[in-house]
Amino acid sequence: MNLNLETINGFNVLIIKEERIDAHNSAELKDYLLKMIENGKIRILINLGNVRFIDSSGLGALLSGNKQIAVKSGKLALINIQKQVLSMFELTRLNRVFEIYADLNEALSSET
Amino acid sequence: MCTSIIQVDVIIPTQTKYLDLIGSIGEKVVKKLENFTGDREALAYQLNLVLTEATVNAIKHACSDNQKDCVRVSIHVEENELVIKVYDHGQGFDLENIPVPNFEQPKEGGMGIFFIRSFMDSVTYTRHKNYNVLEIVKHLK
Numbered sequence: 227m228n229l230n231l232e233t234i235n236g237f238n239v240l241i242i243k244e245e246r247i248d249a250h251n252s253a254e255l256k257d258y259l260l261k262m263i264e265n266g267k268i269r270i271l272i273n274l275g276n277v278r279f280i281d282s283s284g285l286g287a288l289l290s291g292n293k294q295i296a297v298k299s300g301k302l303a304l305i306n307i308q309k310q311v312l313s314m315f316e317l318t319r320l321n322r323v324f325e326i327y328a329d330l331n332e333a334l335s336s337e338t
Numbered sequence: 339m340c341t342s343i344i345q346v347d348v349i350i351p352t353q354t355k356y357l358d359l360i361g362s363i364g365e366k367v368v369k370k371l372e373n374f375t376g377d378r379e380a381l382a383y384q385l386n387l388v389l390t391e392a393t394v395n396a397i398k399h400a401c402s403d404n405q406k407d408c409v410r411v412s413i414h415v416e417e418n419e420l421v422i423k424v425y426d427h428g429q430g431f432d433l434e435n436i437p438v439p440n441f442e443q444p445k446e447g448g449m450g451i452f453f454i455r456s457f458m459d460s461v462t463y464t465r466h467k468n469y470n471v472l473e474i475v476k477h478l479k
Contacts (some may be wrong), residue, residue: 249354279387
C-alpha cells in the first residue's frame with residue numbers, strides 16, 4: 227500500500243495514496259496503523275483524499291485504528307473524504323464514531 | 339435482437355488482487371445502461387462495492403486446499419433488472435443466519451453482506467452439489 231506519513235503541527239498526517247482500500251490492502255493499512263500507535267504516534271490524521279473506494283474491510287481497518295487510539299487516549303481523525311466514501315460511513319453510522327473534518331485546516335483548528 | 343442485453347462473465351483466481359478488476363467492470367457496466375435515470379455515480383459505487391464484497395465472500399469460502407480454485411462472476415442486465423451471480427466451490431454458508439451489524443458497538447467485520455442487502459433488492463444463496471451461487475438482483479429505475 228502506498229502511504230505517506232508527515233508531521234504537521236504535532237499531528238501525524240497519514241496520506242493514503244491509493245484509489246481503493248479493499249480486502250487486498252486493508253490488512254496492510256490496519257497493521258501500519260497499529261504499529262504507528264504502538265510506537266507512540268497517537269495523534270493521527272488520515273487523509274483519504276485519494277481514496278475513491280472503500281469496502282467493509284477498509285472500514286474495519288480504520289475502525290481498528292480508532293479503537294486502539296481510544297485505548298491510548300489519543301486522537302484519530304479522517305480528512306478530505308470523497309462523497310461516495312463518506313456515504314459508507316453514514317450508512318454504517320461510523321460517521322458518529324470517527325472524527326471527520328473537511329480538510330487539514332479544519333482538523334487543526336478543531337484543536338484550538 | 340439483443341440490443342438491450344448486457345452479459346459479462348468473468349472467471350478469476352481466488353485472490354484478492356483481482357477485486358479491483360471485478361469492481362471496475364461493475365462501474366463500466368453502469369456507464370452502459372441505456373434507460374437508467376437515477377444517480378449513476380452512486381449506482382457505479384454500489385455495484386463496485388457489491389461485486390467486491392460478493393467476490394471476497396466467495397474467495398473466503400473457496401476450497402482452501404485447492405490453489406487452482408476460481409471464482410466465476412456473472413453480470414446480466416436485461417430491461418430493468420440487473421442480476422449478479424457469484425459462484426464458489428467451497429462448503430457454503432447460511433445467508434439467513436448472518437446478523438445485521440450492531441451499529442451501536444461497531445465491529446471490524448461482518449458488514450459485507452449488510453452492504454449487499456442495503457444496496458440491492460434481493461439476495462439469495464443456493465447450494466448445489468458441486469458449487470454454490472450467491473444471486474443478487476437490482477431493479478433499475
